[in-house]
Amino acid sequence: MTQMRLVVVGASGRMGRVLVRAISEAPDLVLAGAVDQPGSEFLGRDAGELAGLPPLGVTLSDDPLTLFAAADGVIDFTIPAASVAYAAFAAQARIVHVIGTTGFSAEEEARIAAAARHAALVRSGNMSLGVNLLAALVRRVARTLDEGFDIEIVEMHHNRKIDAPSGTALLLGEAAAQGRGVTLEENGVFTRHGTTGPRRSGDIGFATLRGGTVVGEHNVIFAGAGERIELAHKAEDRGVFARGALAAARWARGRKPGLYSMTDVLGLTDF
Numbered sequence: 207m208t209q210m211r212l213v214v215v216g217a218s219g220r221m222g223r224v225l226v227r228a229i230s231e232a233p234d235l236v237l238a239g240a241v242d243q244p245g246s247e248f249l250g251r252d253a254g255e256l257a258g259l260p261p262l263g264v265t266l267s268d269d270p271l272t273l274f275a276a277a278d279g280v281i282d283f284t285i286p287a288a289s290v291a292y293a294a295f296a297a298q299a300r301i302v303h304v305i306g307t308t309g310f311s312a313e314e315e316a317r318i319a320a321a322a323r324h325a326a327l328v329r330s331g332n333m334s335l336g337v338n339l340l341a342a343l344v345r346r347v348a349r350t351l352d353e354g355f356d357i358e359i360v361e362m363h364h365n366r367k368i369d370a371p372s373g374t375a376l377l378l379g380e381a382a383a384q385g386r387g388v389t390l391e392e393n394g395v396f397t398r399h400g401t402t403g404p405r406r407s408g409d410i411g412f413a414t415l416r417g418g419t420v421v422g423e424h425n426v427i428f429a430g431a432g433e434r435i436e437l438a439h440k441a442e443d444r445g446v447f448a449r450g451a452l453a454a455a456r457w458a459r460g461r462k463p464g465l466y467s468m469t470d471v472l473g474l475t476d477f
């Protein structure tokens with residue numbers, strides 16, 4: 207098969223730079239374009255140089271439509287409003303769209319699902335193998351234990367993160383809710399402050415920590431009477447997310463339109 211031509215949107219961001227490096231190291235992939243938002247100070251700069259590499263001859267552009275027309279896929283770790291717009295552009299160009307962005311509203315999620323009717327789109331709050339395996343484990347444990355075990359999800363990220371709880375924490379919360387046969391909408395508790403009263407049986411609680419340069423840590427606690435099970439994942443390097451996103455792009459190439467997840471990409475089946 208020919209090399210897959212990928213455009214990285216948000217190429218000057220933390221994930222964007224890691225993605226540019228990962229693509230440049232993959233013999234089956236080629237960086238076909240790098241996009242930043244209009245007005246960005248990085249427009250016109252070489253994407254390789256920004257990523258700490260020798261020049262790649264691909265400069266940051268604010269013209270996604272032209273680049274998408276000549277590409278096979280888009281890798282997108284940006285902000286929700288941008289990802290929604292790029293989903294429509296990728297659908298128009300009928301190319302693969304991999305979305306790692308987190309923090310979407312329900313309305314934005316619906317617009318992404320609508321775009322996925324026209325092209326293969328993979329979206330996940332966490333692209334790493336480890337977290338997606340953890341989600342399957344959480345689903346399994348939640349199915350086994352009854353409400354005598356309280357579920358709490360604790361996450362910590364760097365101090366530049368703008369959304370809370372993390373996309374991963376929500377993904378893990380959904381897995382716990384599915385295992386229990388309930389919905390996160392009805393059972394999720396996202397804030398506690400003041401005189402809250404005792405914990406309601408069946409709640410799925412979330413706690414958010416922010417500080418320093420932490421790449422991403424998640425802990426799912428099943429707290430019972432006199433014993434506690436903890437399932438945890440620690441990301442040490444953003445490369446794990448980039449590798450997952452590129453695996454998703456390869457997997458989605460040539461696939462029929464639809465909204466896919468990393469569970470589909472990794473072929474993870476429930477235990």
Ligand SMILES: NC(=O)C1=CN([C@@H]2O[C@H](COP(=O)(O)OP(=O)(O)OC[C@H]3O[C@@H](n4cnc5c(N)ncnc54)[C@H](OP(=O)(O)O)[C@@H]3O)[C@@H](O)[C@H]2O)C=CC1
Binds near residue numbers: 305
């Ligand atoms: N699913 C996963 O596995 C992972 C998901 N993420 C998620 O990815 C997202 C990005 O994270 P991170 O890289 O740390 O954040 P950054 O803020 O470092 O990067 C986001 C980049 O997107 C750019 N951007 C904003 N609007 C546009 C636009 N319209 N077009 C092109 N680029 C745009 C920003 O530019 P500017 O700086 O000028 O605003 C910035 O460079 C977050 O939602 C995060 O939660 C992160 C890691 C893993």
Ligand SMILES: O=C(O)C1=N[C@H](C(=O)O)C[C@H](O)C1
Binds near residue numbers: 331367373423
């Ligand atoms: O913003 C980040 O950095 C991360 N975001 C994702 C999330 O919201 O879960 C994934 C990862 O934990 C890093």
